[in-house]
Amino acid sequence: MPRKSQGWITFQSSPEEQMILEQYCQKSQRSKTEVLRELIRNLDRQWEEASEQIPDAGETKPETRISNHHLLGISARNTLWGKVKQVVLGDINAEVIVEIAPGVEIVAVITKSSVQRFAVSPQKEVCVVIKSSDVMIAVEM
DSSP: OOOGGGTOOOOOOOHHHHHHHHHHHHHHTOOHHHHHHHHHHHHHHHHHHHHHHSOOSSSOOOOOOOOOOOOOOOSOSEEEEEEEEEEEEOSSEEEEEEEEETTEEEEEEEEHHHHHHTTOOTTOEEEEEEETTEEEEEOOO
């Protein structure tokens, strides 16, 4: 039986998570070990990038959530996972209020058709993507 002292990490995953990992490994032509090692190595980088996004005003920083979502290939370096708190629909655009940490919200303005196409609604987990002066929403397809 593998032991922690030997460097083994074991955990349970759902059949859906196992299928996602299998499919990712087949698409990327990499082993599960390679994929999971890369994920673990990237956690530090993601943590550092997320910490840089939170202004340091001498107060306690909110805990950064690290998610088990699919990796998104995107040029924007600032991405924050959160849950949609509210969607305010206008004639053409919509305001999407996303809670990225307890008591910390960010608002994105996206098209009404994007809200409908991605089924953006309260409690849905989304990724807030910040590029320059734009804030967008990304969802898993």
